[in-house]
Amino acid sequence: MPLGKKRIGIVCPYGWDTPGGVQSHVRDLAEYLIAQGHTVSVLAPAINEDALPEYVTSAGRPISIPYNGAVARILFGPVVFARVKSWISNGNFDLLHLHEPAIPSISLLACWAAEGPLVGTFHAASTRQKIAFAITPFIEPVIEKLTARIAVSEAARETLQIHLDTDAVVVPNGIYAKRYANAQVDERWSGNTIGFIGRFEEPRKGLSILIDALPRIITAIPDVRVIVAGPGNPADVLEEMQPELRNRFTFLGRISEQEKANFMSSVAIYVAPNTGGESFGIILAEALAGGASVLASDIPAFDSLLGHGKYGTLFQSESSADLSSKAIELFGNPSKRKELALKGSEYAKSFDWDVVAESIYDIYEMAMVGSTGVTLSSDNRAWNKLLGRNS
Amino acid sequence: MNKYFVGFSAIAILGWYLSFLATRLDRLHGRVETSWANLDGLLQRRAAIAIEIARSEIADPASALLLTFTAHQAREASVRDRSQAESGLTGALGILLENAESISSPIELSLVQELDELTAKIKVAIAMHIEAVTRTQMVRKKFLIRVFRLAGHAPEPMIYEFEGDVF
CATH class of the missing domain: 3.40.50.2000 (Glycogen Phosphorylase B;)
Known part of the structure; x- marks a missing residue:
């Protein structure tokens, strides 16, 4: 990898201890990138904070919300927002990878708070989310900050095109073939x-x-x-x-x-x-x-x-x-x-991780072109600069 | 007193919203530039590989000539003619690599493989650039942005007819 080793932050919106497709995707990707020599930190909600692997930071206890035909364990709110911000500013990341940033979750909060190379992966494929039409005007400026978008399947890409009117590159989920x-x-x-x-x-x-x-x-x-x-x-x-x-x-x-x-x-x-x-x-x-x-x-x-x-x-x-x-x-x-x-x-x-992670990393590289890393958007505000404030 | 308070908060909210819109637009302009720089870099690399292929043993004299010519054209084209020049290069590479399976020497194989990987990257880069450009154009059309001239002196991003250029 010609650009050298990077510091990558990954945000997983669903509870780390609950089994699920997104969680195992994030885990496998993080472990693959670590094996390649990159520094990876994952931010995820977790019930049992002691049982987490070293590279996972807990964002707090998730709450159960029925979503998309199943019970999703997700997390948001002002306290969590502060935690997400401090994770971003302490992490010194070169790039953030946000999973499922279009649902109310820590991924959306991270997307709101961060400035710089952001990559979003969209997992959900559902044409029934009527609510999505109502919240699109609020989500749009946030999703727009993503430098690159990944959809895990053609179906997820179509959902994205219908609900958020934006295109994505399809990179499938990985398996250890x-x-x-x-x-x-x-x-x-x-x-x-x-x-x-x-x-x-x-x-x-x-x-x-x-x-x-x-x-x-x-x-x-x-x-x-x-x-x-x-x-x-x-x-x-x-x-x-x-x-x-x-x-x-x-x-x-x-x-x-x-x-x-x-x-x-x-x-x-x-x-x-x-x-x-x-x-x-x-x-x-x-x-x-x-x-x-x-x-x-x-x-x-x-x-x-x-x-x-x-x-x-x-x-x-x-x-x-x-x-x-x-x-x-x-x-x-x-x-x-x-x-x-x-x-x-x-x-x-x-679908082997060797192929899939390589294409994800290619997208990372493109997203990082000409950037100096991820910062908090609040640091860039004019009045904070005037007041000499630094968080 | 109340009247003034309402008026003042309305102006404050409008001010905040305008600064929000300006930041949003500024970010998009930045993305158009970086995604173009990325795409441009990848296309330059493709042209360089094409010249290398032209000098290798795969190319017969006629295709070597064609390939060198189109690669130089792609490198030197102005932004306006860039798309057409890149299509020409794609065509020339396509003719030459139609029967790429018969290539056996390791040096040439690695060249062809590098080109394949680069083509995949270029496709993603094109998608990223087009997305940035269409988003920017959409936001620039917003009423408040036009009235308050929030786009400033930033040039209107050009839609780049890249679809189908690289395959």
Whole structure:
């Protein structure tokens, strides 16, 4: 990297201790940049301040707010604003990378307070945020300060174009493809199995659609089993389903990253029946990297990630009838499954952190051209200079 | 007394808003300049690589001549003709690298790879520059900015017809 080592500040709007796509993206990116020799500081809300890695600074306890179909743990307010400002002024950063700066969060506060090279990454893809139209006049001058904008998918880029009337460069989320390259097939999970990973209690993850589709799949494939991984209480789900379906389900609970890789190489079909609220679908990239053949709902994020059906099969979102017929088709055609998996794992290499972080850093470099670093915008105000004030 | 108070606060708020708008516009003008400097630098590097390719073994004499000519043209073009000159260079590179798979020598391969990486960067730089220019033009059209001449002597940023220049 020709410009030498940099000091980079990253702001993550969601609670660091809660699992989520944005958080793991920020964590992986920060760790990758640190491994490259840069100095990285992450500002994020956190519940348990003692358990944070060295490079994370806590902005305070997050509050839970229902947002975009899920409960988001975010944080803002005057005290937090002061904390964000002191983080920026103590950090001496060459560049700030703000994640999801268009929602009321510490990213927006940081964008408001800072002056200099700012890069924003937009994750959300949703066309239903009516409120966005109402707050656009306030957000616009703030978002305008971003030197460069990144969208994680074509869907996120479209959302940005519709709501904020600005364009962005698409850089996908990253995965560690190498971890998937040497995954092992686990006998317990292979055979005629359907895999599912996620917080299965959340309705938008769509496990109930898979459960509804199962009886029809069983009539065609009698020995089909469903393996579910992810945090949650399986008792509630099992209680609600028909008794004869219960013994088809195996719940693994939370699994490690290596187990996840093995899981993807073992299951016959990986199903993602999400009904929406998904911005990128990193799990599908991981499934492809692991060599699973993917069956996903046709929500915009999945549609674009799977190349409109080139690297996986799509079914009509929220339709268990379509899910079951597509699944039966895939089970009955192993050669098509193999072909999809082969194409998919080749394609998944473009999501490897080596590729993704390099393109993000290229954007950093361009944003830093001709700049002397990040300052607080309040330092630049005329009256503060007149009064000789320096914060 | 109350009347004066209201009048005074209205003027104060207007003053604050005008200074806010001026800062916003100033920042945008700054971004137009830095993004152009960045793009210009990348395009100059592309022209330099093109000349290097022209002198390497990939190029037959005819394409070497064409490439050298278009690269020099791109470097020396005035802002007005820049876009056309860059398109010419892209075309010349395109003709030469159409069958880039047959290149085997490591030096030439690394040249072609460098060009590929640079092209990706240039695409991003173009997007950043166009965004800055259209934003600036939009803000400059605002009523208050025109009435109070907040743009000062900063020249109107030129929209650069770069779309499709580099691919």
